[in-house]
Amino acid sequence: MKGVGALFALLLTSVVQAKYIVPGGRWQDTEGNLVNAHAGCIYFDKESEKFWLYGEYKIEGQEEGGGVSVYSSDDLGTWEPHGLALEPVEGHPYISTEHIIQRPKVVYSEESGQYHMWWHADNSTYGWLLQGFATSDTPAGPYEFVDAVAPLGNWSQDFGLFTDRKDGRSYALYSNGDSVEGRDVYLSSFNENVTALDEVVHRFDKFDLEAPTIIQTDQSYWALMSHKTGYRPNNVVGFRADKLEGPWSQPFIVSPLNTRTFNSQSGFSIRIDGTKKTTYLYVGDQWDSNSLWESRYIWLPVDINERKKTLEVQWHDIYDLNVKTGEWRGIKGKTYTTKSAKTAGNAFKQEANFATTGEIITGIYGNDSTVTFEGIEGTGKPQWVSFYYQNTDDMGFGDQPGGTPDRIGGAWQLRRISSVVVNGDTENVETLFQRDTHKGIILSTPLQLTLEKGTRNTITVGGLDNGWDFKGADLDRIVVYPPE
Ligand SMILES: *[C@@H]1O[C@H](CO)[C@@H](O)[C@H](O)[C@H]1NC(C)=O
Ligand SMILES: *[C@@H]1O[C@H](CO)[C@@H](O)[C@H](O)[C@H]1NC(C)=O
Ligand SMILES: *[C@@H]1O[C@H](CO)[C@@H](O)[C@H](O)[C@H]1NC(C)=O
Ligand SMILES: *[C@@H]1O[C@H](CO)[C@@H](O)[C@H](O)[C@H]1NC(C)=O
Secondary structure, eight states, rough: OHHHHHHHOOOOOOHHHOOOOOHHHHHHBBSSSBBOOOOEEEEETTTEOOOOOOOOOOOOTTTTSSOOEEEEEEESOOOOEEEEEEOOOOTTSSTTTEEEEEEEEEEEEEETTTTEEEEEEEEETSSSSSEEEEEETTTTOEEEEEEEOGGGGGGOEEEEEEEEETTTOOEEEEEEETTTOOOEEEEOOOOOOOEEEEEEEEEEEOOOOEEEEEEEOSSSSEEEEEEEOTTTTTEEEEEEOOEEEEEEEOOOSSSSTTSHHHHHHHEEEEEEEEESSSEEEEEEEOOOTGGGGGEEEEEEEEEETTTTTTOOOOOSSSSSEEEOOEEEEEOEEEEEEEGGEETTTOEEEEEESTTSSSEEOOOBTTTEHHHHEEEEEEEEEEEEEEEEEOOOOTTTTTSSOOOGGGGGGGOOOEEEEEEEETTTTTTTTHHHHHHOOTTTTEEEEEEEEEOOSSEEEEEEEEEEESOOOOOOOOOEEEEEEOOO
């Protein structure tokens, strides 16, 4: 019996092995559904010793007012669903499906012995700008609605919550709307039981930013927020201070210019106090305004240099994080460039001095104009493959005055969709979403594919309908990663 137990324990450890974190991938929960928790927060609960993820629940046809979903995890990669933590109530004055229930944050209140949820509560035209409050005895909920209030009499749009590890005090971060009188981001302290706000600690005046979060290092506070460009991502900025009340630094851009923070918006961050290392993660959203319910998550390690007073969000296609030790490592993959690619139809290789080989593959259109990468090594198990691309459909968003397709009566396409076929198996077409980029900016989107064991695999990329057209994005290279 003892032997069986030991074997079982061994099997169990290999099963519960931590999963990789894959920014921008289709994340599935333990039941095989898409992780559906947008613009939310992660709360580590000491009692259950689990990470709890809360976020906006969005499905096709119900993009707002869907309530707040909740998931739990031991490793930040494997997510078990627990349904809705805050369920919309028909006819309710603040939390019906007709209302805005956005950017939920949860914190435990020692004083009340309950979990407190706060969020941006609004009517469908964003005319109220309130903060909603609900409580629960357990992290998973259900949370019971308490109130929706105007914070210290002001307006509150995008909502963030930060707890200072030095004294346990929690703070609300909120942009106060788009009106001329607004356009500030407030940092206000909660009372000790986290039932109401006490006082304004700092105001980030007139920067017109939103989606705020704070990272606390041993020496500094780093506030991150995005510009206001709706669901279009932009260059997120950071501010640094020694104390929450300031003085705060000038804003600075936290990721390589024009990557638009790797096509994501800020909103949350998490500090992992490991036994060997303290790691900070940027927890952002990659909105898909053409189908909000398919929006993805961009969680990335943050590199902080206290001496130089710099903070950088760093891209990794895939990384392995050990939440116990705090250590993480980027996973190495095998790169296949345009040199191992054959074009067909109207697809062709074009000079591009910013591309890996000095040329990029363009003209991928419909099913006939394709590119096929050959000689790809596989393992027979599901593997993540990152497709590095450029998609300039944005018409120069942010660079050209107006820079918008509506200028010529067009619509925001925002993403192209490519078909991806392994070893010519057209019965199984994978859809690769490729968000728009600045010109000359190469970003990547991961897809999980199963390649045959050996080195003779092919991956063929064509164009699929994105609602307007059948174009695939321009391809620079693909990188194939080892299985988890
Ligand atoms: C939302 O609230 C504002 C302010 O009270 C009001 O002007 C607006 O009509 C409301 N929108 C809806 C859809 O009721
Ligand atoms: C909110 O604060 C701004 C300044 O940040 C002020 O101009 C405005 O009047 C305040 N609004 C309310 C409703 O108190
Ligand atoms: C929370 O604290 C405030 C004072 O800071 C007090 O007025 C209120 O009754 C407390 N609420 C709860 C639920 O303990
Ligand atoms: C391409 O092929 C897919 C599936 O094989 C099909 O659904 C789609 O309509 C085709 N598109 C074009 C433009 O032929």
